[in-house]
Amino acid sequence: MIRVVLPAHLRTLARLDRNVEEVALVVPPPVTQRAVLDALEHTYPVLRGTIRDHVTLIRRPFVRFFACEQDLSHDSPDTLLPDAVAAGTEPFLVIGAMAGG
């Protein structure tokens, strides 16, 4: 299972329990950003368009993808995610970028 941590607004939107920070998804290999997000949006259709553009599937500008203390936001969506994410020992984090002054 792939573990995906969602920001609070998207957890609310997906109607997850208030105390649930991450979801577990079945993602067949190869485990890439695209495959994880496809599975996430398939399970939670309401999230379509909130993380990446509906048509181009490009990441929204103020969304970030982290895993294993690395920023994967600028990686190709078809790059393999770290082994620890694929193994389910580390989560894939969807983050709302820091903003403010």
Place this chain on the structure above:
Amino acid sequence: MSSVRVLVGTRKGAFILTSDGKRQTWEVTGPHFAGWEIYHVKGSPVDPNRIYASQNTGWFGQLIQRSNDGGKTWEAVGNKFTYDGTPGTHQWYDGTPHPWEFARVWHLEPSLTDPDLVYAGVQDAGLFRTSDGGHSWTELAGLRTQDTAPNWQPGAGGLCLHTILLDPKTPGRMYVAISAAGAFRSDDHGETWRPINRGLKSQGIPDPDALVGHCVHRIAQHRSRPDVLFMQKHWDVMRSDNAGESWTEVSGNLPTDFGFPIDVHAHEPETIYVVPIKSDSEHFPLDGQLRVYRSRTGGNEWEALTKGLPQRDCYVNVLRDAMAVDSLDACGVYFGTTGGQVYGSSDAGNTWTPIVRDLPAVLSVEVQTLS
């Protein structure tokens, strides 16, 4: 007994204010969609329990929420707003061509006859339509592809389509207004459009009476006389008696004719309301005194309405979609401020009371009169 429901969109969520017909005591619920910008919330005229809300953040984009029970529960519906075909370009701030890019829904206008039919005005300026209760949206591309569109240039708030009026008497006639392009009319259900800006004069554009380029802030009409339109422009309050074919200025004795909202009394088609603010660079009331101005003569002759409104040290603004009227007798008038107050008047503006004082900045106010 009649009651009213005030739908308030703010920078950080939606709030619903309800009262009985006396409009003296209020129940406040919210925030709905806490933390999200709610540009507009509006109910269907034919099914008041059907309400639509535009929900947006810079992080996660656009959502449309729908309620079938008067705002008690909500369901996220379709949020895919894709321009028809290859979108082409409009002018960017530096005068270069810029591709049309969807940013947000500014205004939702439910049909006068069908609760599943809704129009959405968006930034970059475009008009979308749903006929399945918000699940899917299709652009009415005739507006964005008409001849003048490549020359439209955004105002400081973006190239936003913020006003949609549906004519209750002439089938297929509708109006939209775009900052900073102007007003447009369709007579065929939104398939084709033409500018209706004759008579507008704007000093902020190279040709003051150009066909397009005017920063129209809002248009209002009375249901009984839909050919009479009232407009608050960047500067100037305007009036048209011929469905927008021509406009005349009716700013009259207003202390300043810059402002954003304009609305019409529910039972008196010649009674209109504006909230003047100091200038385009000072978006707050003159002298720190929050004053609604009312004209009972369709413009030109205005009176200040001050009872119950702060008359010192007040530096809030009232945004374009943040004023509305109910249809009780006497007519109720409501507006929200960027300081988070929602004021209501149950006597057509003679006296005002704050319904709530400390909401996030108010973006929109709509009212439903329920029986």
